[in-house]
Amino acid sequence: MKNARITIIGTGYVGLVSGTCFAEVGHQVLCVDKDPHKIETLRNGGIPIYEPGLEEMVRRNVAAGRLQFTDSTAEGVENSDIIFIAVPTPPQPDGSVDLSFIEGVAREIASHLTGYRIIVDKSTVPVKTAEKVAETIRRYCKARVEFDVVSNPEFLREGFAVEDLMKPDRIVIGVGSQRPVTAMREVYEPFQAPIIVTDTNSAELIKHAANSFLALKISYANALSVICEAAGANVQEVTRGMGLDARIGTRFLQAGLGFGGSCFPKDLSAFIQISTELGYDFRLLKEVQRINAEQMDRFIKRITDTLWVLKAKRIGVLGLAFKQNTDDVRTSPAIEVCQRLVREGAMLRVHDPQAMDKARTLLPEGPQVTYLLSQDEVPEGCDALVIATEWPQFAKLDLARTRASMNTPIVIDGRNLFDPAEMERLGFIYKSIGRGS
Numbered sequence: 001m002k003n004a005r006i007t008i009i010g011t012g013y014v015g016l017v018s019g020t021c022f023a024e025v026g027h028q029v030l031c032v033d034k035d036p037h038k039i040e041t042l043r044n045g046g047i048p049i050y051e052p053g054l055e056e057m058v059r060r061n062v063a064a065g066r067l068q069f070t071d072s073t074a075e076g077v078e079n080s081d082i083i084f085i086a087v088p089t090p091p092q093p094d095g096s097v098d099l100s101f102i103e104g105v106a107r108e109i110a111s112h113l114t115g116y117r118i119i120v121d122k123s124t125v126p127v128k129t130a131e132k133v134a135e136t137i138r139r140y141c142k143a144r145v146e147f148d149v150v151s152n153p154e155f156l157r158e159g160f161a162v163e164d165l166m167k168p169d170r171i172v173i174g175v176g177s178q179r180p181v182t183a184m185r186e187v188y189e190p191f192q193a194p195i196i197v198t199d200t201n202s203a204e205l206i207k208h209a210a211n212s213f214l215a216l217k218i219s220y221a222n223a224l225s226v227i228c229e230a231a232g233a234n235v236q237e238v239t240r241g242m243g244l245d246a247r248i249g250t251r252f253l254q255a256g257l258g259f260g261g262s263c264f265p266k267d268l269s270a271f272i273q274i275s276t277e278l279g280y281d282f283r284l285l286k287e288v289q290r291i292n293a294e295q296m297d298r299f300i301k302r303i304t305d306t307l308w309v310l311k312a313k314r315i316g317v318l319g320l321a322f323k324q325n326t327d328d329v330r331t332s333p334a335i336e337v338c339q340r341l342v343r344e345g346a347m348l349r350v351h352d353p354q355a356m357d358k359a360r361t362l363l364p365e366g367p368q369v370t371y372l373l374s375q376d377e378v379p380e381g382c383d384a385l386v387i388a389t390e391w392p393q394f395a396k397l398d399l400a401r402t403r404a405s406m407n408t409p410i411v412i413d414g415r416n417l418f419d420p421a422e423m424e425r426l427g428f429i430y431k432s433i434g435r436g437s
Protein backbone atom coordinates (compact mmCIF):
# COMPACT_ATOMS: atom_id res chain seq x y z
CA MET A 1 0.00 0.00 0.00
CA LYS A 2 3.01 2.31 -0.54
CA ASN A 3 1.32 3.98 -3.51
CA ALA A 4 -2.25 3.55 -2.40
CA ARG A 5 -5.30 4.41 -4.46
CA ILE A 6 -7.00 6.94 -2.21
CA THR A 7 -10.45 8.43 -2.66
CA ILE A 8 -11.46 11.47 -0.63
CA ILE A 9 -15.19 12.15 -0.39
CA GLY A 10 -15.74 15.84 0.35
CA THR A 11 -13.26 18.22 -1.29
CA GLY A 12 -13.32 21.15 1.15
CA TYR A 13 -10.70 22.57 3.49
CA VAL A 14 -9.87 19.14 4.90
CA GLY A 15 -10.53 16.95 1.85
CA LEU A 16 -8.72 19.05 -0.74
CA VAL A 17 -5.64 19.69 1.39
CA SER A 18 -5.43 16.07 2.63
CA GLY A 19 -5.90 14.70 -0.88
CA THR A 20 -3.23 17.01 -2.27
CA CYS A 21 -0.75 16.10 0.46
CA PHE A 22 -1.39 12.37 -0.05
CA ALA A 23 -0.68 12.90 -3.76
CA GLU A 24 2.45 14.88 -2.90
CA VAL A 25 3.95 11.85 -1.13
CA GLY A 26 3.18 9.55 -4.07
CA HIS A 27 -0.32 8.17 -3.56
CA GLN A 28 -2.86 8.11 -6.38
CA VAL A 29 -5.69 10.39 -5.25
CA LEU A 30 -9.23 10.96 -6.50
CA CYS A 31 -11.12 13.79 -4.80
CA VAL A 32 -14.91 13.55 -4.96
CA ASP A 33 -17.36 16.36 -4.29
CA LYS A 34 -21.08 16.58 -4.84
CA ASP A 35 -20.72 20.24 -5.77
CA PRO A 36 -20.19 20.14 -9.56
CA HIS A 37 -19.01 23.81 -9.64
CA LYS A 38 -16.21 23.00 -7.23
CA ILE A 39 -15.13 20.04 -9.33
CA GLU A 40 -15.28 22.11 -12.51
CA THR A 41 -13.18 24.87 -10.90
CA LEU A 42 -10.59 22.32 -9.81
CA ARG A 43 -10.53 20.58 -13.17
CA ASN A 44 -9.97 23.97 -14.82
CA GLY A 45 -6.96 24.67 -12.61
CA GLY A 46 -8.77 26.90 -10.08
CA ILE A 47 -8.65 26.53 -6.30
CA PRO A 48 -11.92 27.10 -4.42
CA ILE A 49 -10.27 27.94 -1.08
CA TYR A 50 -7.28 29.97 0.05
CA GLU A 51 -4.52 28.05 1.83
CA PRO A 52 -0.91 29.15 1.64
CA GLY A 53 1.11 26.79 -0.60
CA LEU A 54 -1.90 24.79 -1.75
CA GLU A 55 -2.33 26.11 -5.28
CA GLU A 56 1.14 25.16 -6.53
CA MET A 57 0.97 21.78 -4.80
CA VAL A 58 -2.37 21.01 -6.50
CA ARG A 59 -0.96 22.08 -9.90
CA ARG A 60 2.16 19.96 -9.45
CA ASN A 61 0.25 16.81 -8.52
CA VAL A 62 -2.44 17.25 -11.17
CA ALA A 63 0.33 17.64 -13.77
CA ALA A 64 2.03 14.50 -12.45
CA GLY A 65 -1.27 12.59 -12.85
CA ARG A 66 -1.51 11.75 -9.14
CA LEU A 67 -4.44 14.03 -8.29
CA GLN A 68 -7.83 13.96 -10.01
CA PHE A 69 -11.32 15.29 -9.33
CA THR A 70 -14.81 13.90 -9.91
CA ASP A 71 -18.39 14.41 -8.80
CA SER A 72 -19.08 10.67 -8.97
CA THR A 73 -18.94 8.77 -5.67
CA ALA A 74 -19.37 5.52 -7.62
CA GLU A 75 -16.14 6.25 -9.52
CA GLY A 76 -14.42 7.10 -6.24
CA VAL A 77 -15.51 3.88 -4.52
CA GLU A 78 -14.62 1.74 -7.50
CA ASN A 79 -11.11 3.13 -8.03
CA SER A 80 -9.81 2.99 -4.48
CA ASP A 81 -8.13 0.93 -1.80
CA ILE A 82 -8.92 3.44 0.93
CA ILE A 83 -11.84 5.88 1.08
CA PHE A 84 -11.57 8.94 3.31
CA ILE A 85 -14.74 10.75 4.35
CA ALA A 86 -14.23 14.51 4.78
CA VAL A 87 -17.75 15.92 4.55
CA PRO A 88 -19.18 18.60 6.86
CA THR A 89 -20.49 17.83 10.35
CA PRO A 90 -22.27 21.13 11.07
CA PRO A 91 -23.86 22.05 14.40
CA GLN A 92 -27.60 21.82 15.03
CA PRO A 93 -29.48 24.45 17.06
CA ASP A 94 -29.19 22.36 20.28
CA GLY A 95 -25.40 22.07 19.90
CA SER A 96 -25.43 18.45 18.72
CA VAL A 97 -23.84 17.45 15.40
CA ASP A 98 -25.75 17.06 12.15
CA LEU A 99 -24.52 13.65 11.00
CA SER A 100 -26.72 13.46 7.92
CA PHE A 101 -23.78 14.16 5.54
CA ILE A 102 -21.79 11.30 7.09
CA GLU A 103 -24.78 8.97 7.02
CA GLY A 104 -25.51 9.94 3.41
CA VAL A 105 -21.94 9.17 2.34
CA ALA A 106 -21.99 5.85 4.23
CA ARG A 107 -25.10 4.85 2.28
CA GLU A 108 -23.60 6.00 -1.03
CA ILE A 109 -20.44 3.99 -0.36
CA ALA A 110 -22.55 0.96 0.58
CA SER A 111 -24.48 1.12 -2.67
CA HIS A 112 -21.28 0.99 -4.76
CA LEU A 113 -19.15 -1.37 -2.68
CA THR A 114 -18.11 -4.52 -4.53
CA GLY A 115 -14.90 -5.55 -2.75
CA TYR A 116 -12.87 -4.96 0.41
CA ARG A 117 -12.21 -1.28 1.23
CA ILE A 118 -10.90 0.62 4.21
CA ILE A 119 -13.34 3.43 4.94
CA VAL A 120 -11.78 6.18 6.98
CA ASP A 121 -13.67 8.89 8.78
CA LYS A 122 -11.63 12.11 8.76
CA SER A 123 -14.54 14.42 9.55
CA THR A 124 -14.85 15.48 13.18
CA VAL A 125 -17.58 13.33 14.68
CA PRO A 126 -19.02 12.36 18.06
CA VAL A 127 -17.76 9.25 19.79
CA LYS A 128 -19.38 6.04 18.48
CA THR A 129 -19.85 7.42 14.94
CA ALA A 130 -17.49 4.84 13.38
CA GLU A 131 -19.69 2.09 14.83
CA LYS A 132 -22.75 3.76 13.28
CA VAL A 133 -21.02 4.16 9.91
CA ALA A 134 -20.09 0.46 9.89
CA GLU A 135 -23.66 -0.50 10.82
CA THR A 136 -25.08 1.75 8.06
CA ILE A 137 -22.77 0.30 5.40
CA ARG A 138 -23.64 -3.25 6.46
CA ARG A 139 -27.34 -2.39 6.34
CA TYR A 140 -27.33 -0.70 2.93
CA CYS A 141 -24.77 -2.81 1.08
CA LYS A 142 -26.50 -5.29 -1.21
CA ALA A 143 -23.34 -7.33 -1.92
CA ARG A 144 -21.68 -9.45 0.77
CA VAL A 145 -18.38 -7.62 0.99
CA GLU A 146 -15.89 -7.08 3.74
CA PHE A 147 -14.79 -3.63 4.83
CA ASP A 148 -13.26 -1.86 7.81
CA VAL A 149 -14.23 1.51 9.23
CA VAL A 150 -11.34 3.51 10.68
CA SER A 151 -11.44 6.76 12.62
CA ASN A 152 -8.61 9.10 11.60
CA PRO A 153 -9.36 12.60 12.94
CA GLU A 154 -7.75 15.59 11.28
CA PHE A 155 -5.92 18.21 13.33
CA LEU A 156 -4.93 20.72 10.62
CA ARG A 157 -5.18 24.44 11.30
CA GLU A 158 -6.71 26.50 8.51
CA GLY A 159 -4.10 28.95 7.22
CA PHE A 160 -1.36 26.41 7.99
CA ALA A 161 -3.09 23.33 6.59
CA VAL A 162 -0.43 22.26 4.08
CA GLU A 163 2.32 22.60 6.67
CA ASP A 164 0.25 20.74 9.30
CA LEU A 165 -0.57 17.89 6.94
CA MET A 166 2.97 17.48 5.63
CA LYS A 167 4.49 17.65 9.13
CA PRO A 168 1.80 16.48 11.55
CA ASP A 169 2.46 16.33 15.32
CA ARG A 170 0.82 12.90 15.36
CA ILE A 171 -1.49 10.63 13.39
CA VAL A 172 -4.37 9.00 15.23
CA ILE A 173 -5.74 5.78 13.80
CA GLY A 174 -8.78 4.28 15.52
CA VAL A 175 -9.64 0.73 14.45
CA GLY A 176 -12.18 -1.96 15.23
CA SER A 177 -9.91 -4.77 14.02
CA GLN A 178 -6.21 -5.22 13.18
CA ARG A 179 -6.81 -5.78 9.46
CA PRO A 180 -6.53 -2.11 8.29
CA VAL A 181 -3.62 -1.16 10.57
CA THR A 182 -0.72 -2.06 8.24
CA ALA A 183 -2.25 -0.28 5.25
CA MET A 184 -3.02 2.82 7.32
CA ARG A 185 0.52 2.91 8.72
CA GLU A 186 1.94 2.61 5.20
CA VAL A 187 -0.26 5.41 3.86
CA TYR A 188 1.05 7.73 6.57
CA GLU A 189 4.61 6.41 6.65
CA PRO A 190 6.01 9.17 4.33
CA PHE A 191 4.87 11.87 6.77
CA GLN A 192 7.25 10.56 9.44
CA ALA A 193 5.01 11.40 12.38
CA PRO A 194 4.25 9.41 15.54
CA ILE A 195 1.30 7.10 14.86
CA ILE A 196 -1.10 6.28 17.67
CA VAL A 197 -3.34 3.27 17.09
CA THR A 198 -6.42 3.11 19.32
CA ASP A 199 -9.97 1.83 19.26
CA THR A 200 -12.39 3.95 17.21
CA ASN A 201 -14.15 5.49 20.23
CA SER A 202 -10.86 6.73 21.72
CA ALA A 203 -9.77 8.19 18.38
CA GLU A 204 -13.04 10.10 18.07
CA LEU A 205 -12.73 11.38 21.63
CA ILE A 206 -9.11 12.51 21.07
CA LYS A 207 -10.28 15.03 18.48
CA HIS A 208 -13.06 16.56 20.58
CA ALA A 209 -10.92 16.53 23.71
CA ALA A 210 -8.02 18.25 21.90
CA ASN A 211 -10.11 21.02 20.32
CA SER A 212 -12.00 21.64 23.56
CA PHE A 213 -8.70 21.94 25.43
CA LEU A 214 -7.36 24.47 22.91
CA ALA A 215 -10.57 26.48 23.23
CA LEU A 216 -10.13 26.30 27.00
CA LYS A 217 -6.64 27.78 26.69
CA ILE A 218 -7.99 30.70 24.66
CA SER A 219 -10.78 31.33 27.16
CA TYR A 220 -8.26 31.15 29.99
CA ALA A 221 -6.21 33.91 28.36
CA ASN A 222 -9.37 35.94 27.77
CA ALA A 223 -10.46 35.56 31.40
CA LEU A 224 -6.97 36.73 32.40
CA SER A 225 -7.39 39.76 30.15
CA VAL A 226 -10.35 40.89 32.26
CA ILE A 227 -8.28 40.63 35.45
CA CYS A 228 -5.37 42.42 33.79
CA GLU A 229 -7.58 45.31 32.72
CA ALA A 230 -8.95 45.65 36.25
CA ALA A 231 -5.47 45.43 37.79
CA GLY A 232 -3.65 47.62 35.26
CA ALA A 233 -1.47 44.68 34.16
CA ASN A 234 -0.52 43.50 30.67
CA VAL A 235 -2.08 40.19 29.57
CA GLN A 236 0.55 39.63 26.88
CA GLU A 237 3.30 39.71 29.48
CA VAL A 238 1.33 37.49 31.85
CA THR A 239 0.60 34.82 29.22
CA ARG A 240 4.15 34.93 27.89
CA GLY A 241 5.48 34.51 31.41
CA MET A 242 3.16 31.56 31.89
CA GLY A 243 3.61 30.05 28.46
CA LEU A 244 7.38 29.85 28.56
CA ASP A 245 6.86 27.14 31.15
CA ALA A 246 7.19 24.08 28.90
CA ARG A 247 4.32 22.40 30.73
CA ILE A 248 1.98 25.21 29.60
CA GLY A 249 3.25 26.50 26.23
CA THR A 250 2.59 29.92 24.67
CA ARG A 251 0.42 28.73 21.78
CA PHE A 252 -3.34 29.34 21.98
CA LEU A 253 -2.72 31.49 25.04
CA GLN A 254 -3.44 34.85 23.42
CA ALA A 255 -6.20 37.14 24.60
CA GLY A 256 -8.34 38.62 21.85
CA LEU A 257 -11.83 38.60 20.43
CA GLY A 258 -12.38 34.97 21.35
CA PHE A 259 -12.34 31.84 19.23
CA GLY A 260 -14.51 31.30 16.15
CA GLY A 261 -14.26 29.43 12.88
CA SER A 262 -15.92 26.28 11.69
CA CYS A 263 -14.37 23.99 14.32
CA PHE A 264 -13.90 25.21 17.90
CA PRO A 265 -17.42 26.52 18.60
CA LYS A 266 -19.11 23.49 17.07
CA ASP A 267 -16.71 20.91 18.48
CA LEU A 268 -17.04 22.40 21.95
CA SER A 269 -20.86 22.35 21.80
CA ALA A 270 -20.79 18.83 20.44
CA PHE A 271 -18.46 17.60 23.18
CA ILE A 272 -20.64 19.17 25.89
CA GLN A 273 -23.71 17.56 24.31
CA ILE A 274 -22.09 14.13 24.00
CA SER A 275 -20.83 14.32 27.58
CA THR A 276 -24.35 15.08 28.77
CA GLU A 277 -25.67 12.09 26.81
CA LEU A 278 -23.00 9.95 28.44
CA GLY A 279 -24.11 11.16 31.88
CA TYR A 280 -21.49 13.84 32.60
CA ASP A 281 -22.24 17.53 32.92
CA PHE A 282 -19.05 19.10 31.48
CA ARG A 283 -19.45 22.40 33.37
CA LEU A 284 -15.81 23.36 32.76
CA LEU A 285 -16.45 23.50 29.01
CA LYS A 286 -19.73 25.38 29.44
CA GLU A 287 -17.69 28.05 31.23
CA VAL A 288 -15.26 28.12 28.30
CA GLN A 289 -18.21 28.92 26.03
CA ARG A 290 -19.53 31.58 28.41
CA ILE A 291 -16.14 33.35 28.64
CA ASN A 292 -15.93 33.33 24.84
CA ALA A 293 -19.37 34.89 24.41
CA GLU A 294 -18.66 37.49 27.08
CA GLN A 295 -15.38 38.46 25.43
CA MET A 296 -17.30 39.50 22.31
CA ASP A 297 -19.87 41.42 24.39
CA ARG A 298 -17.07 43.18 26.24
CA PHE A 299 -15.44 44.19 22.95
CA ILE A 300 -18.67 45.64 21.55
CA LYS A 301 -19.22 47.47 24.84
CA ARG A 302 -15.71 48.88 24.60
CA ILE A 303 -16.55 50.28 21.15
CA THR A 304 -19.83 51.81 22.36
CA ASP A 305 -18.25 53.15 25.56
CA THR A 306 -15.61 54.88 23.44
CA LEU A 307 -17.82 56.17 20.61
CA TRP A 308 -21.03 56.66 22.67
CA VAL A 309 -23.60 56.68 19.83
CA LEU A 310 -22.84 54.27 16.97
CA LYS A 311 -25.64 55.37 14.65
CA ALA A 312 -24.16 56.96 11.51
CA LYS A 313 -20.61 56.67 12.88
CA ARG A 314 -18.09 55.70 10.23
CA ILE A 315 -16.08 52.72 11.46
CA GLY A 316 -13.23 51.01 9.62
CA VAL A 317 -12.84 47.29 10.22
CA LEU A 318 -9.64 45.44 9.33
CA GLY A 319 -10.26 41.72 9.07
CA LEU A 320 -13.24 39.52 8.20
CA ALA A 321 -11.73 36.01 8.26
CA PHE A 322 -11.97 34.15 11.54
CA LYS A 323 -8.19 34.23 11.80
CA GLN A 324 -5.10 35.11 9.76
CA ASN A 325 -4.05 33.28 6.57
CA THR A 326 -7.48 32.02 5.60
CA ASP A 327 -10.51 33.09 3.56
CA ASP A 328 -12.84 31.21 5.91
CA VAL A 329 -15.54 33.38 7.49
CA ARG A 330 -17.62 30.62 9.09
CA THR A 331 -18.50 31.73 12.68
CA SER A 332 -15.91 34.49 12.34
CA PRO A 333 -15.72 36.84 15.36
CA ALA A 334 -14.78 39.60 12.89
CA ILE A 335 -18.04 39.11 10.99
CA GLU A 336 -19.97 39.11 14.26
CA VAL A 337 -18.37 42.44 15.22
CA CYS A 338 -19.41 43.89 11.84
CA GLN A 339 -22.95 42.54 12.04
CA ARG A 340 -23.41 43.96 15.53
CA LEU A 341 -22.06 47.36 14.50
CA VAL A 342 -24.36 47.40 11.47
CA ARG A 343 -27.35 46.60 13.72
CA GLU A 344 -26.41 49.65 15.80
CA GLY A 345 -26.55 51.81 12.68
CA ALA A 346 -22.79 52.26 12.07
CA MET A 347 -21.40 52.77 8.55
CA LEU A 348 -18.60 50.29 7.91
CA ARG A 349 -15.52 50.40 5.68
CA VAL A 350 -14.09 46.88 5.65
CA HIS A 351 -11.12 45.02 4.24
CA ASP A 352 -9.64 41.53 4.43
CA PRO A 353 -6.69 40.27 2.36
CA GLN A 354 -8.44 37.00 1.39
CA ALA A 355 -11.93 36.71 2.85
CA MET A 356 -13.89 39.52 1.13
CA ASP A 357 -15.63 37.30 -1.45
CA LYS A 358 -16.82 34.81 1.14
CA ALA A 359 -17.74 37.60 3.60
CA ARG A 360 -20.16 39.25 1.17
CA THR A 361 -22.79 36.57 1.72
CA LEU A 362 -22.81 37.14 5.49
CA LEU A 363 -22.19 40.89 5.34
CA PRO A 364 -23.69 42.18 2.12
CA GLU A 365 -22.24 45.30 0.54
CA GLY A 366 -24.75 48.18 0.73
CA PRO A 367 -25.38 51.62 2.15
CA GLN A 368 -23.90 50.59 5.51
CA VAL A 369 -21.03 48.39 4.31
CA THR A 370 -18.30 49.34 1.85
CA TYR A 371 -15.65 46.79 0.83
CA LEU A 372 -12.21 48.25 0.06
CA LEU A 373 -9.41 46.61 -1.85
CA SER A 374 -6.61 48.24 0.14
CA GLN A 375 -6.18 48.24 3.90
CA ASP A 376 -4.74 51.76 3.73
CA GLU A 377 -8.02 53.17 2.37
CA VAL A 378 -10.08 51.77 5.25
CA PRO A 379 -9.41 54.45 7.92
CA GLU A 380 -10.24 57.39 5.60
CA GLY A 381 -12.82 59.67 7.27
CA CYS A 382 -13.49 57.13 10.03
CA ASP A 383 -14.52 57.89 13.61
CA ALA A 384 -12.78 54.68 14.72
CA LEU A 385 -10.74 51.83 13.33
CA VAL A 386 -11.38 48.30 14.62
CA ILE A 387 -8.82 45.50 14.25
CA ALA A 388 -10.79 42.26 14.07
CA THR A 389 -8.39 39.65 12.58
CA GLU A 390 -4.70 39.13 13.32
CA TRP A 391 -3.39 39.33 9.74
CA PRO A 392 0.32 40.25 10.09
CA GLN A 393 0.06 42.91 7.35
CA PHE A 394 -2.36 44.92 9.51
CA ALA A 395 0.47 45.46 11.99
CA LYS A 396 2.35 47.18 9.14
CA LEU A 397 -0.40 49.75 8.56
CA ASP A 398 0.97 53.19 7.75
CA LEU A 399 0.08 54.71 11.12
CA ALA A 400 0.99 58.32 10.27
CA ARG A 401 -1.25 58.20 7.19
CA THR A 402 -3.97 56.45 9.19
CA ARG A 403 -3.85 59.12 11.92
CA ALA A 404 -4.01 61.92 9.35
CA SER A 405 -6.87 60.39 7.35
CA MET A 406 -9.20 59.60 10.24
CA ASN A 407 -11.99 61.86 11.42
CA THR A 408 -11.09 61.03 15.03
CA PRO A 409 -7.96 58.94 15.71
CA ILE A 410 -9.49 56.08 17.68
CA VAL A 411 -8.19 52.53 17.26
CA ILE A 412 -9.92 49.64 19.02
CA ASP A 413 -7.72 46.61 18.62
CA GLY A 414 -9.28 43.19 19.21
CA ARG A 415 -6.02 41.41 18.38
CA ASN A 416 -3.38 43.39 20.30
CA LEU A 417 -1.39 44.08 17.13
CA PHE A 418 0.05 47.43 18.20
CA ASP A 419 2.15 48.72 21.06
CA PRO A 420 -0.04 50.90 23.35
CA ALA A 421 2.78 53.33 24.23
CA GLU A 422 3.70 53.83 20.56
CA MET A 423 0.04 54.36 19.59
CA GLU A 424 -0.34 56.98 22.30
CA ARG A 425 2.87 58.68 21.19
CA LEU A 426 1.44 58.87 17.65
CA GLY A 427 -1.64 60.60 18.98
CA PHE A 428 -4.17 57.77 18.88
CA ILE A 429 -6.80 56.98 21.45
CA TYR A 430 -5.91 53.29 21.55
CA LYS A 431 -7.88 50.52 23.25
CA SER A 432 -6.81 46.90 23.18
CA ILE A 433 -7.47 43.69 25.11
CA GLY A 434 -6.15 43.20 28.64
CA ARG A 435 -3.46 45.84 28.43
CA GLY A 436 -4.41 48.43 30.98
CA SER A 437 -6.73 50.68 29.00
Ligand SMILES: NC(=O)c1ccc[n+]([C@@H]2O[C@H](COP(=O)([O-])OP(=O)(O)OC[C@H]3O[C@@H](n4cnc5c(N)ncnc54)[C@H](O)[C@@H]3O)[C@@H](O)[C@H]2O)c1
Binding pocket: 009, 010, 011, 012, 013, 014, 015, 032, 033, 034, 035, 038, 073, 086, 087, 088, 089, 101, 104, 105, 122, 123, 124, 125, 154, 155, 156, 157, 158, 262, 263
Ligand atom coordinates in the same frame (compact mmCIF):
# COMPACT_ATOMS: atom_id res chain seq x y z
N1 LIG B 1 -11.73 23.16 8.38
C1 LIG B 1 -10.91 22.74 9.34
O1 LIG B 1 -10.00 23.45 9.76
C2 LIG B 1 -11.06 21.37 9.91
C3 LIG B 1 -10.00 20.82 10.66
C4 LIG B 1 -10.14 19.54 11.17
C5 LIG B 1 -11.31 18.84 10.98
N2 LIG B 1 -12.34 19.42 10.27
C6 LIG B 1 -13.56 18.63 10.07
O2 LIG B 1 -13.53 18.08 8.76
C7 LIG B 1 -14.86 18.00 8.21
C8 LIG B 1 -14.92 18.76 6.91
O3 LIG B 1 -14.66 20.13 7.18
P1 LIG B 1 -14.28 21.16 6.03
O4 LIG B 1 -13.91 22.43 6.72
O5 LIG B 1 -13.32 20.53 5.09
O6 LIG B 1 -15.70 21.31 5.32
P2 LIG B 1 -16.01 22.01 3.90
O7 LIG B 1 -17.41 22.49 4.01
O8 LIG B 1 -14.91 22.95 3.54
O9 LIG B 1 -15.94 20.80 2.85
C9 LIG B 1 -16.82 19.73 2.83
C10 LIG B 1 -17.09 19.34 1.38
O10 LIG B 1 -17.89 18.15 1.39
C11 LIG B 1 -18.74 18.21 0.26
N3 LIG B 1 -19.81 17.24 0.43
C12 LIG B 1 -20.87 17.27 1.27
N4 LIG B 1 -21.62 16.15 1.14
C13 LIG B 1 -21.01 15.39 0.19
C14 LIG B 1 -21.30 14.14 -0.40
N5 LIG B 1 -22.36 13.43 -0.02
N6 LIG B 1 -20.47 13.67 -1.35
C15 LIG B 1 -19.39 14.39 -1.75
N7 LIG B 1 -19.07 15.59 -1.21
C16 LIG B 1 -19.86 16.08 -0.25
C17 LIG B 1 -19.17 19.65 0.23
O11 LIG B 1 -19.67 20.02 -1.05
C18 LIG B 1 -17.88 20.36 0.59
O12 LIG B 1 -17.13 20.72 -0.56
C19 LIG B 1 -15.78 18.53 9.31
O13 LIG B 1 -16.21 17.46 10.09
C20 LIG B 1 -14.85 19.41 10.13
O14 LIG B 1 -15.29 19.55 11.47
C21 LIG B 1 -12.23 20.65 9.73
